[in-house]
Amino acid sequence: MTIARALTIAGSDSGGGAGIQADLKTFTVLGVYGMSALTAITSQNTLGVHGIYNLPLEAIEKQIDAVVTDIGVDAAKTGMLSQVPIIELVAAKIRQHTIPNLVVDPVMVAKGGARLLEDSAQQALITKLIPLAKVVTPNLPEAEVLTGREIRSVEDMKDAAKRILDYGAQTVVVKGGHLAGDAIDIVYDGQMFEELRSARIETRHTHGTGCTFSAAITAELAKGKNVMDAVKVAKEFITCAISDSLELGGGHGPTNHWAYGRRNQA
Numbered sequence: 674m675t676i677a678r679a680l681t682i683a684g685s686d687s688g689g690g691a692g693i694q695a696d697l698k699t700f701t702v703l704g705v706y707g708m709s710a711l712t713a714i715t716s717q718n719t720l721g722v723h724g725i726y727n728l729p730l731e732a733i734e735k736q737i738d739a740v741v742t743d744i745g746v747d748a749a750k751t752g753m754l755s756q757v758p759i760i761e762l763v764a765a766k767i768r769q770h771t772i773p774n775l776v777v778d779p780v781m782v783a784k785g786g787a788r789l790l791e792d793s794a795q796q797a798l799i800t801k802l803i804p805l806a807k808v809v810t811p812n813l814p815e816a817e818v819l820t821g822r823e824i825r826s827v828e829d830m831k832d833a834a835k836r837i838l839d840y841g842a843q844t845v846v847v848k849g850g851h852l853a854g855d856a857i858d859i860v861y862d863g864q865m866f867e868e869l870r871s872a873r874i875e876t877r878h879t880h881g882t883g884c885t886f887s888a889a890i891t892a893e894l895a896k897g898k899n900v901m902d903a904v905k906v907a908k909e910f911i912t913c914a915i916s917d918s919l920e921l922g923g924g925h926g927p928t929n930h931w932a933y934g935r936r937n938q939a
């Protein structure tokens with residue numbers, strides 16, 4: 674049996690709702706074989722991030738080399754890459770192995786406010802990693818940092834998408850989860866804008882939405898979908914996952930990674 678293969682290069686969330694745990698669950702539910710290269714371990718739960726332990730560069734490099742040279746990768750995503758040397762290493766490895774279908778989730782701040790990207794590393798993300806991306810998926814605060822402009826409306830989101838595309842990404846998805854009203858995401862490929870809209874779900878259990886969304890795009894690209902179709906599946910996947918989110922822990926509970934699969938079986 675052949676199976677599409679996806680790699681996540683990201684941090685571990687011990688709470689299981691975000692980071693590589695969210696990515697691997699999403700890959701599995703979408704029928705893709707998941708692999709991981711850990712960049713950092715976080716001590717984390719639904720209440721917040723309690724500790725960050727970046728891994729040595731050699732450990733990150735060896736994980737990527739091991740899976741690429743043996744198993745192979747049809748698509749990959751990056752998540753938490755907290756420091757300049759980690760970003761530079763990951764970018765160099767992606768180029769060296771010509772890893773296809775790269776989704777860059779420019780993770781900066783966890784839901785509880787903990788910084789997962791050092792300020793000094795923002796520029797490296799823009800100059801080293803985003804130019805390699807088939808798709809880059811900033812949320813509103815991330816898009817504001819990347820462009821240096823406030824985003825208050827869908828028009829501002831479109832303007833940000835254009836500016837981020839100019840850094841060299843092939844497609845930009847500006848996620849509107851942080852705007853009031855419907856959850857609107859703007860997709861821009863340099864030619865046209867597409868607006869993906871869903872009703873806002875009233876819940877505080879949204880830990881890991883960004884990781885899950887970008888992992889779903891990665892899984893669909895690994896299976897050979899084009900970017901627009903992959904993003905549409907990811908939007909459905911995350912909407913189901915938030916609708917059926919899990920009341921675990923005392924803070925922001927995780928989304929339900931199984932909900933999309935169950936709904937499509939029913």
Ligand SMILES: Nc1ncnc2c1ncn2[C@@H]1O[C@H](COP(=O)(O)OP(=O)(O)OP(=O)(O)O)[C@@H](O)[C@H]1O
Pocket residue numbers: 782783784811812813848849850851856857858871872873874875876879880881882883884886908911912915
């Ligand atoms: N309450 C909600 N109801 C419906 N969809 C939502 C909701 N919140 C987020 N989304 C959707 O989830 C996806 C992830 O968007 P979001 O803006 O939450 O990014 P994020 O990177 O997860 O942010 P955060 O770091 O706060 O988790 C997008 O498709 C967005 O539209």
Ligand SMILES: Cc1ncc(COP(=O)(O)O)c(N)n1
Pocket residue numbers: 683684685686691692693715717752753780782783784789879880881882883884885
């Ligand atoms: C290890 C790790 N990576 C990323 C996030 C961001 O999560 P979100 O998907 O909520 O933006 C996180 N909280 N922890």
